[in-house]
Amino acid sequence: MLILSGTAVTVALDGEGLFGKANTAVQKWNNKVEEEENINSALEYLNELIDKKVYTKYTLGQEVTVGGEQFFVIEEDTTNKDTITLIAKYNLKTNTNEQVTSTSEQTDIAFCTDPNNTYKGYWKDISGITYPYDLNGVESDRATAYNKAVTYGESKGGTGRLLTKSEYDILSASDKIPTVMQGQYWFGTAYADYSAYFVNNAGNIVGGNNCIYVYAGVRPVITVPKSSVN
Numbered sequence: 001m002l003i004l005s006g007t008a009v010t011v012a013l014d015g016e017g018l019f020g021k022a023n024t025a026v027q028k029w030n031n032k033v034e035e036e037e038n039i040n041s042a043l044e045y046l047n048e049l050i051d052k053k054v055y056t057k058y059t060l061g062q063e064v065t066v067g068g069e070q071f072f073v074i075e076e077d078t079t080n081k082d083t084i085t086l087i088a089k090y091n092l093k094t095n096t097n098e099q100v101t102s103t104s105e106q107t108d109i110a111f112c113t114d115p116n117n118t119y120k121g122y123w124k125d126i127s128g129i130t131y132p133y134d135l136n137g138v139e140s141d142r143a144t145a146y147n148k149a150v151t152y153g154e155s156k157g158g159t160g161r162l163l164t165k166s167e168y169d170i171l172s173a174s175d176k177i178p179t180v181m182q183g184q185y186w187f188g189t190a191y192a193d194y195s196a197y198f199v200n201n202a203g204n205i206v207g208g209n210n211c212i213y214v215y216a217g218v219r220p221v222i223t224v225p226k227s228s229v230n
Helices: 018-051 144-155 165-174
Strands: 002-004 007-009 063-066 069-073 083-088 159-162 185-192 195-199 214-216 220-225
Touching: 063 083, 144 159, 144 185, 144 220, 159 185, 165 185, 185 214, 195 214
Parallel strands: none
Antiparallel strands: 002 007, 063 069, 069 083, 083 220, 159 220, 185 195
16 A cells, blocks of 8 residues: 555555556567567578578589470589589571471571671670680670570570580590580680681581681570479
8 A cells, every 4th residue: 555645545566456467568578579589580590591402413414404405414513503504415407596306407507797798707806815715705796606596595594605615625525425526516716817616527626717607507505594404
């Protein structure tokens, strides 16, 4: 009992009284804070799992399928990568962006065009260029073979380019992809100001021929999400 200015005021101090209700409110607040902390901890754990997501590991030379067409894995792979780099099993048809299904189908195209008869490749004016030179990523309307590979890669849900001469040297030495030696196709590597490398049907590397002539086909290299690989 409290005496205030001569007036008696009774305040219950048991569990149902004012202090009891205050304690209950504080406990509910503490429970809410603890619940939020548990939720935050769970979210952090889920994010860690996402960061550590394990992807399928493929082996060099393994044959896979993307969009109904066959490819070979051309790089060492790990389980923490969500993309994979592949080379088409066959050349692309001359007039369409799909792989040939028989050796009788036409695949050869010119490496580049020269509509103004400049007698130099679209890469000639690159500052400090020396040969051999990787032309992948050098954009030009004249880059016939490279642009065909890029378009094909995009159609598969990824990126496309040409195999480089140095990559071919490594793959042919590994002997894990026999068909990489078969067929005649362009590399994405310039031999000189007006010519690019290609591999012929005998597996020999050829350079020095005019890039506007129809010597070889396109065997695209693509990098795609592993989710699109079967």
